[in-house]
Amino acid sequence: xxxxxQGVSYxxxxxxxxxxxxxxxxxxxxxxxxGDTIQRVAKRTxxxxxxxxxxxxxxxxxxxEDRKDVMNKIFPYKHTE
Numbered sequence: 001x002x003x004x005x006q007g008v009s010y011x012x013x014x015x016x017x018x019x020x021x022x023x024x025x026x027x028x029x030x031x032x033x034x035g036d037t038i039q040r041v042a043k044r045t046x047x048x049x050x051x052x053x054x055x056x057x058x059x060x061x062x063x064x065e066d067r068k069d070v071m072n073k074i075f076p077y078k079h080t081e
Contacts (some may be wrong), residue, residue: 015039035071039064 031037042048048064055062 014044031077033072033077034075035068038071039068 029036031040038047042051051062052065
């Protein structure tokens with residue numbers, strides 16, 4: 001079972017890796033809101049690919065992009081650069 005400290009450590013490591021990616025490649029789009037962040041986590045964990053392949057087999061659209069856009073509008077990030 002995962003403890004709270006392990007979960008916090010995972011999130012901290014994920015955030016640091018994301019920040020390192022921005023420093024190495026400034027062309028990477030910054031997350032506009034919570035929807036972008038959720039999509040990045042899903043891609044890194046493999047959930048995104050699983051859902052995409054399942055929706056393709058079923059012949060329906062998973063709605064990932066629409067859901068991401070809605071989440072970005074509801075929970076936008078304020079970048080201070």
